[in-house]
Amino acid sequence: MTDSLASLRTAGVSVWLDDLSRDRQTSGSLAALRDRGVSGVTTNPTIFARAVSESDSYDEQIRDLTLHQVSEEEAMRELAGADVRQACDVLRPVYEATDGVDGRVSIEVDPGIAHPTGRTIAEARALWWLVDTTNLFIKIPAAKQGLPAITDCLAEGISVNVTLIFSLDRYTEVILAFLEGLEQARTAGRPAYPTGRHHNPERSTMKALVYHGPGQKVWEDVPDPVVKDPTDAIVKIETTTICGTDLHILKGDVPAVTDGRILGHEGVGTVTEIGPECTKVKVGDRVIVSCISKCMECDFCKAGLTSHCQTLGGIGWIFGHLIDGTQAEYVRVPFADNGLIPLPEGVSAEQGTMLSDILPTGYEIGVLNGAVKDGDEVAVVGSGPVGLAAIMTAGPAGASKVIAVDGNEYRLEQAKKFGATDLVQVGEGVDVAAELKKLSRDGLGVDVAIEAVGLPATFATALGAIRPGGRVANVGVHGKPVEFPIDRDWINNITITTGLVNATTTPDLLAKIIADEIDPAKFVTHRFSFGQIMDAYDTFANAATEKALKVVITAQ
Known part of the structure; x- marks a missing residue:
């Protein structure tokens, strides 16, 4: 043989x-x-x-x-x-x-x-x-x-x-x-033999945070990324951060993420190389890396549902998921003209990094999906980073009252700084939905409840807190089924929305920063260098005890 x-x-x-x-x-x-x-x-x-x-x-x-x-x-x-x-x-x-x-x-x-x-x-x-x-x-x-x-x-x-x-x-x-x-x-202009993260073993290396299975991550040397498609760009990362999704990956909750994947989907950096079909971005541009990649040619992208880009197989979230991510010295960005947003003068790298994912998530899936308008009373159930993003953007959208709900006293203190007008602390024996109704203008409930936790109990609270004709905007990531009491609510003309961020509102949010309507730098509670990224993960994984909202990790 x-x-x-x-x-x-x-x-x-x-x-x-x-x-x-x-x-x-x-x-x-x-x-x-x-x-x-x-x-x-x-x-x-x-x-x-x-x-x-x-x-x-x-x-x-x-x-x-x-x-x-x-x-x-x-x-x-x-x-x-x-x-x-x-x-x-x-x-x-x-x-x-x-x-x-x-x-x-x-x-x-x-x-x-x-x-x-x-x-x-x-x-x-x-x-x-x-x-x-x-x-x-x-x-x-x-x-x-x-x-x-x-x-x-x-x-x-x-x-x-x-x-x-x-x-x-x-x-x-x-x-x-x-x-x-x-x-x-x-x-x-596509090569006959596509290049990629494994193409040339002789090229130089960089440092990156690499996933090696549940509970296993290493800051290690990996090959530099290279342009794979004509619409790609390479970005040298200046500032990145850690998301709750990264912690879920490390728990083994996202099976699509496999051994060897570089984590991270947020960051600010400088373009160092572009493919021949890039017409908007250029080498030297300082940019925000959007967490959602998008072709802007498929029906979903044209409809604004870039998170379901069909060119990418039906999912726009690919960084740190299906391709290597941003917790590295360099990252390859597909469809760079659509996924890189210029960082304007006067907007800091820390502010820009918060616009990769967290702020658009709270704004798009919470405030915009909830159709918050002038005079609305809004309850945000859960005052973690995503909930705080909804709180920060609900006021500029016209909300007359923004009620923050959480069981953590520190987070409620922060919610006040982010724009909450009222607070409800969760505790034993507290009927949160009833408390929210008491705070509404006529006791019938709030106009909009934004669920930002992802648990059956918090979803039930949001449903129970809205008035007839009210709206529940679900932002939380749910790992278990929830109960919807249709026998109670079929008559109430309510609306429930869900969604994955499309990250199409970054220009709008940048304008709000420049106009001093919002300041995403408030999210940053802890700062680390790339060499301290393991410490950054430890801090973020123990956010409650460390009083951490968002950590930033910088190249210097």
Whole structure:
């Protein structure tokens, strides 16, 4: 067997293994086959389903995905993505030795979703972003509806191979679709071999905060990011921060974040490099890095729902999630013209960093979704950083009364500084909803309740505090189902909104800073250097005892 593989390799034949499983990788079998001459691996939904059903190697990840109520489709994508990413790492020496000709791993888009074409393209994008390595192939079935998907994916810089070609005529159509996609990519300035975070092992390194599984993070050397697509930019990070989402990741609550991912999705920095299609940002610009990446071409982006950008697989939050993030000396920013906001003179880096995520979240999902207008009475249930962002922006939106609710006395003290007119402290025996109604103008309830905690009890409080015709804007991230008493509220003409921040209001918020209507620097309670980032995490993870709202981490 060894001689046969070696002979084939010597003859210039690329031998691929049509099988992939976690057991094959953990046992070292795949690495051994690579050393004996196997130069590529392919898998498909049938192969993968068999691997999952026949092995207990997936049980722990499946339990974790089930615990977090991940859909079956997303769970299978996560399981497959983890296997494929590991296989790509095993075959990377072959990829580098052959300059990208061999050493690839192919994962197939399920033929069952080939109709319509858009689903194939969306799944291909999701897999490409999830695995996030250059020696990946996305395998697309050669059904009639798959032909446009081949062209579109290649045009976007996604590496494609094709399966299920059953006739010479279809083969010709596939070749034409391939050539058209490559031509579109060439016209757009995309490289024939996409670069990425693993591309050149000889390039220089930087320091970054890297996730290595639940509870494991290290400030370590990693390769510098490089421009991967023509719309990319590289930003040298000056200031970044830590979000509650980063803590959830470290608890293992976000299975899509895999070992080796650089964390963080907020920051301010200076553009050091741009791709050829960047027309707005330029080298030397000081910019805010938006937490939401957006193509501004898909239907969702055009409708303002950039958090569901379809070009990115249906999710705009990719930094520190599906691609490397901002808790590093440098970061690659996709669609840089849309995701980088110039930092005006007179706005500090600390203020700008608060505009990456937290302030737009409280403003968009709380104040704007809650349709706060002149004269409204607003209750903000939860006075943590996101709740404080809603409090800070509710007054300038016209609220006549802003009531802060929390069980922490320090946070309530801060809420006053952020613009709260009234306070309700949660405690044993306190009926918070009733207290909020007492503070309303006629005892019937507030106009808007912004839920900024993410617990069943706080959601119930928000529902119970609004008047007929009132609005609940849910900002909190919920990990458990909540109860909606429709038998009580069907008659009350209420509105409930939810959402993930779209980060489209940053220019509006910058204008409010310049006009002295808001000052996001109030969020910053603790300051650290990059070399102290582990201490920064310890402080933020113990925010209550440390009296921390937001920590900032700077390059100097």
